[in-house]
Amino acid sequence: MFTLQIAINGILLGGLYALMALGMSLIWGVMNIINIAHGAFIMLGAYVTFFLFRYLGLDPFLSIPLSMLVLFIFGFLLQRYLINWVVQATMFITLLLAFGIDILLTNGARIAFSANFYRVNPSYGGARLDLGSLTIPEVRLAAFLVALLIALLLFLLLKRTKLGRAIRATAQDLTAARLTGVKVAHIYALTFGIGVALAGAAGSLWSVLFGVHPAMGGPLTLKSFVVVIIGGLGSTTGPIVGGLILGLAEVFSSAWLGDTWKNVISFGLLVLILVIRPQGILGGTK
Amino acid sequence: MKRSLRYGALVAIAALLLVALTATVVLTQDQPTILLGSALSLSGSKVREGTLYKQAYDFTVDYINSHGGVKVGDTVYNLAIKYYDDESSPTKSATLVEKLITQDKVNFLLGPYSSGITIPDSAIAEKYQIPMIEGGGASETIFSRGFKYIFGTLAPAGGYFEPVFQLITDPKMAATFKPLPSKVALLYADDKFDTSVAEGTRKLVKEKYTQFKLVVDKKYPSATTDFTTLLTEVKAAAPDIVLLAGHAEESLAFVQQAKELDVNAKVMVLTVGPPVHDFRDALGADANFIYGVPSWAASLNFTDTVLYGTTQNFVQLFEKKYNYEPDYHNASGAADVIVYKEAIEAAGSLDPKAVRDAIAKIDILTEYGPVKFKENGQIDRGSILIQIQNGRVYVIYPSEEPNPFYPMPTWSERSER
Numbered sequence: 001m002f003t004l005q006i007a008i009n010g011i012l013l014g015g016l017y018a019l020m021a022l023g024m025s026l027i028w029g030v031m032n033i034i035n036i037a038h039g040a041f042i043m044l045g046a047y048v049t050f051f052l053f054r055y056l057g058l059d060p061f062l063s064i065p066l067s068m069l070v071l072f073i074f075g076f077l078l079q080r081y082l083i084n085w086v087v088q089a090t091m092f093i094t095l096l097l098a099f100g101i102d103i104l105l106t107n108g109a110r111i112a113f114s115a116n117f118y119r120v121n122p123s124y125g126g127a128r129l130d131l132g133s134l135t136i137p138e139v140r141l142a143a144f145l146v147a148l149l150i151a152l153l154l155f156l157l158l159k160r161t162k163l164g165r166a167i168r169a170t171a172q173d174l175t176a177a178r179l180t181g182v183k184v185a186h187i188y189a190l191t192f193g194i195g196v197a198l199a200g201a202a203g204s205l206w207s208v209l210f211g212v213h214p215a216m217g218g219p220l221t222l223k224s225f226v227v228v229i230i231g232g233l234g235s236t237t238g239p240i241v242g243g244l245i246l247g248l249a250e251v252f253s254s255a256w257l258g259d260t261w262k263n264v265i266s267f268g269l270l271v272l273i274l275v276i277r278p279q280g281i282l283g284g285t286k
Numbered sequence: 287m288k289r290s291l292r293y294g295a296l297v298a299i300a301a302l303l304l305v306a307l308t309a310t311v312v313l314t315q316d317q318p319t320i321l322l323g324s325a326l327s328l329s330g331s332k333v334r335e336g337t338l339y340k341q342a343y344d345f346t347v348d349y350i351n352s353h354g355g356v357k358v359g360d361t362v363y364n365l366a367i368k369y370y371d372d373e374s375s376p377t378k379s380a381t382l383v384e385k386l387i388t389q390d391k392v393n394f395l396l397g398p399y400s401s402g403i404t405i406p407d408s409a410i411a412e413k414y415q416i417p418m419i420e421g422g423g424a425s426e427t428i429f430s431r432g433f434k435y436i437f438g439t440l441a442p443a444g445g446y447f448e449p450v451f452q453l454i455t456d457p458k459m460a461a462t463f464k465p466l467p468s469k470v471a472l473l474y475a476d477d478k479f480d481t482s483v484a485e486g487t488r489k490l491v492k493e494k495y496t497q498f499k500l501v502v503d504k505k506y507p508s509a510t511t512d513f514t515t516l517l518t519e520v521k522a523a524a525p526d527i528v529l530l531a532g533h534a535e536e537s538l539a540f541v542q543q544a545k546e547l548d549v550n551a552k553v554m555v556l557t558v559g560p561p562v563h564d565f566r567d568a569l570g571a572d573a574n575f576i577y578g579v580p581s582w583a584a585s586l587n588f589t590d591t592v593l594y595g596t597t598q599n600f601v602q603l604f605e606k607k608y609n610y611e612p613d614y615h616n617a618s619g620a621a622d623v624i625v626y627k628e629a630i631e632a633a634g635s636l637d638p639k640a641v642r643d644a645i646a647k648i649d650i651l652t653e654y655g656p657v658k659f660k661e662n663g664q665i666d667r668g669s670i671l672i673q674i675q676n677g678r679v680y681v682i683y684p685s686e687e688p689n690p691f692y693p694m695p696t697w698s699e700r701s702e703r
Contacts, residue, residue, distance in 0.1 A: 002518065002522060005518055006515060006518060009514040009515060009518065013512060013514070107329065110329065110333065115333040115334040115337070116334060116564045117334075117534070117535050117538065117564075117568065118568060119538065119542065119568045119569070121542075121568075121569075121570065121572075125542075125545070125546075126542075126545035126546055126572075126697060126701070128546060128547070128548055130548075135546075135547050135548055137543075137546035137547065139546070140546070210511045210512070210539055211511075211535070211538060211539065211542075211568070213535065215330075215331050219509065219511075250512070250515075251514065251515045254515040254516070255515045255518070255519065258504065258505065259504060259505065259506035259507060259510065259515065259516055260476055260505055260506065260507055262507065263507055
């Protein structure tokens with residue numbers, strides 16, 4: 001039963017990790033930009049939810065569409081008027097720019113919102129489902145389901161809509177996409193906006209489960225990166241598999257070996273995947 | 287004609303500059319100043335605590351300057367502080383301390399925040415033989431290197447949890463703590479301070495308070511946000527007392543997740559969190575009944591202190607300026623500046639060695655309580671046990687009539703209230 005409880009903890013956590021990584025995977029796959037400012041956008045999404053909760057009393061789950069919208073607009077403009085300058089440059093330059101954006105956003109948040117850490121604690125905060133000797137925190141379960149829902153919506157967007165086809169085309173072959181009339185610059189901006197909006201949604205959920213503070217982004221960028229590598233680029237289900245694997249790896253290594261081994265195992269897994277199967281478990285030919 | 291005009295203009299400008307320069311020199315010489323220096327965490331992961339120290343240092347320096355300054359012989363000096371932001375990084379901090387000493391030529395040093403940063407910083411102070419008084423590092427490691435120029439005002443880390451055991455085993459409290467809550471779960475982060483706390487606690491349980499038993503003794507990586515696995519293990523061990531040695535963010539996550547997973551204990555003690563106002567604000571009613579072990583509490587009232595009169599006077603003045611009730615970080619930082627004033631006046635000079643000797647011999651009562659240093663430079667004091675009740679902090683031990691709320695109600699009971 002102990003093992004089952006741990007496994008459930010891992011799956012619920014994994015779902016959240018998957019959502020976090022979806023945005024990074026999308027941007028990376030389509031634009032070949034490794035967005036190391038990803039965590040900073042998650043942080044911004046968390047702050048949006050926090051402020052809506054504190055000043056308007058808006059339920060955090062209901063604020064997700066709003067934080068996604070705000071982050072989408074922000075990401076779209078950021079890409080269109082800043083990142084677009086370096087999209088065709090070497091990877092080093094894009095990393096440098098992303099790094100700079102990360103520092104700017106993190107310290108900007110510190111100045112604007114202070115370094116205090118806040119929690120979003122709705123009235124149903126500690127609610128639990130007790131199934132025999134298993135305890136399932138309701139908020140975690142809800143976050144997990146929301147993460148899956150958003151992943152499903154992204155999947156439908158990419159596979160069933162014209163925009164989705166355009167995005168996939170741009171990812172597959174830039175020149176061919178242009179030839180078929182895809183406005184690449186516009187698609188890039190939209191993709192970045194969507195990717196950042198997904199980060200925002202993850203941030204909103206994170207704010208309820210783990211709280212908000214300006215420096216929360218760094219470790220989350222790292223986790224998203226690991227999830228993307230493990231699950232593989234170039235597929236929407238990749239991050240989901242990667243997220244679940246990371247979630248389970250973290251909780252089981254913590255339970256069996258001790259909490260300090262958690263990071264060793266997680267990053268050990270990253271190294272292992274890079275050595276054995278660099279394209280990731282579900283990865284394509286990138 | 288032209289050339290001599292230009293030449294004349296140059297001479298005039300040079301003369302003007304000379305006058306201006308001497309004027310500024312003359313002006314600055316009106317204020318003899320003792321320059322203190324500090325590399326503090328003004329950005330990075332420790333910015334919140336670093337800011338607490340900066341505010342405390344500035345507040346006390348201003349107060350001293352406006353209440354007679356520091357008297358060395360016949361001269362009255364003002365205090366001033368030069369800060370550098372160490373970005374919460376130990377290596378950067380050490381470099382900045384060296385800069386303060388060699389380039390900025392500070393007279394004395396005030397400490398950074400956190401044991402991890404104080405260790406390298408104090409090594410630099412020792413190298414140059416400039417005294418450093420710090421109020422933000424409690425790990426005994428800082429004081430176990432035989433250094434003479436480092437002094438600390440936070441109670442030693444190893445003894446942080448001692449008042450918990452003292453309270454429970456106090457004969458006066460026998461009726462309250464019957465049956466004796468003897469099973470203890472110890473959880474600690476893997477940084478210098480918390481490992482010192484854990485080592486000390488283990489020693490206390492093994493040698494002094496043998497009625498207690500450690501049923502869980504687990505280390506976790508610093509800045510952990512997810513305690514679900516640890517909490518599941520703690521729940522399985524069913525301890526009476528839970529001791530968490532970690533920093534503010536971890537404490538918050540821990541309590542929140544303990545509620546989610548229905549992990550209960552009769553006594554829950556956190557090293558960091560309970561005394562701090564935004565911890566209590568963030569948790570709301572969930573913070574009730576939790577204990578803390580700070581070096582000082584704002585509800586204490588030392589009277590007849592060397593600078594602020596009474597502790598309550600300090601608390602009120604501080605709160606008026608900064609809009610929050612000071613916690614032990616602030617009080618400890620303020621005490622550091624006060625010790626300098628007293629030591630410099632006692633030594634009658636600004637010579638680093640003379641002041642250092644005066645600090646070592648000091649025995650004063652400040653708003654932070656009695657300050658006296660042990661041979662190794664660490665303050666000779668223990669921590670205080672506080673408990674949050676109805677959103678406010680109460681000193682439980684040591685006390686004439688300890689009034690703990692025991693046992694802590696279970697999460698289910700609390701939601702029925």
